[in-house]
């Protein structure tokens with residue numbers, strides 16, 4: 071039986087993981103932290119997520135959640151904080167959140183001064199780790215449906231985002247109003263990333279963004295408990311997946327073996343039996359000797375089924 075621990079498989083430098091860690095901070099939520107490598111192979115995650123290669127991955131018992139949009143839905147339900155679910159009321163906040171997780175996310179890295187970026191990578195990963203990291207990410211973007219902005223264009227894009235965010239925050243504390251909600255976490259993590267790799271050099275000009283960033287950083291990460299991959303596997307192995315949605319949807323592939331992959335980048339597919347296809351998510355059932363039956367959940371948006 072699962073003890074209900076919400077596990078997050080992540081690495082410290084992962085901005086998308088920071089999006090979820092900060093949500094735990096807002097909710098003062100306890101969670102199990104399982105650290106993994108910044109690049110594959112990830113034998114500590116693959117048995118759960120079936121080869122999905124992006125980070126973070128979350129799981130509770132034998133239910134595994136891929137993609138932060140769906141992880142946020144689960145965190146919202148777990149904590150009773152509806153504002154963390156990816157439904158954004160204000161269209162201007164929605165547009166900023168989408169930009170943040172589109173070109174701006176990539177520009178956060180490609181607009182950083184190259185020598186600073188290299189210095190940070192060398193300091194954290196060493197020469198061999200840096201080489202592996204660069205080779206991995208170059209390979210990951212080869213089959214991508216979008217390509218990162220580069221050079222001066224990346225700098226312009228990132229700065230334009232900061233300027234628009236600053237204007238938006240001029241008369242409110244957070245993207246959607248008084249309190250942080252889903253859009254705030256989407257906008258926060260690319261700036262956090264830029265800062266952590268020595269970028270966001272124009273941030274000083276944007277007082278409203280700086281004040282908001284300070285408030286977001288002050289949320290902290292909730293009650294983080296370090297756990298081992300073995301503890302995570304034991305939880306999954308000893309649990310049964312939770313009940314499927316009452317209405318599993320009416321997809322023609324229900325009951326068949328399918329492969330689900332992101333439609334943008336890191337397009338590695340996960341294969342299993344499609345057991346639900348609701349308006350919000352796909353659920354795949356996967357069997358393994360080690361973990362028994364595991365249900366892997368994907369959002370429908372941004373993923374393709376074959």
Ligand SMILES: N[C@@H](CCC(=O)N[C@@H](CS)C(=O)NCC(=O)O)C(=O)O
Nearest residue numbers: 084085086108123124125137138139
């Ligand atoms: N749409 C995904 C994007 C996740 C993503 O791009 N994560 C980055 C790390 S922050 C990643 O997986 N990079 C490649 C890797 O770590 O292997 C989500 O919201 O979870």
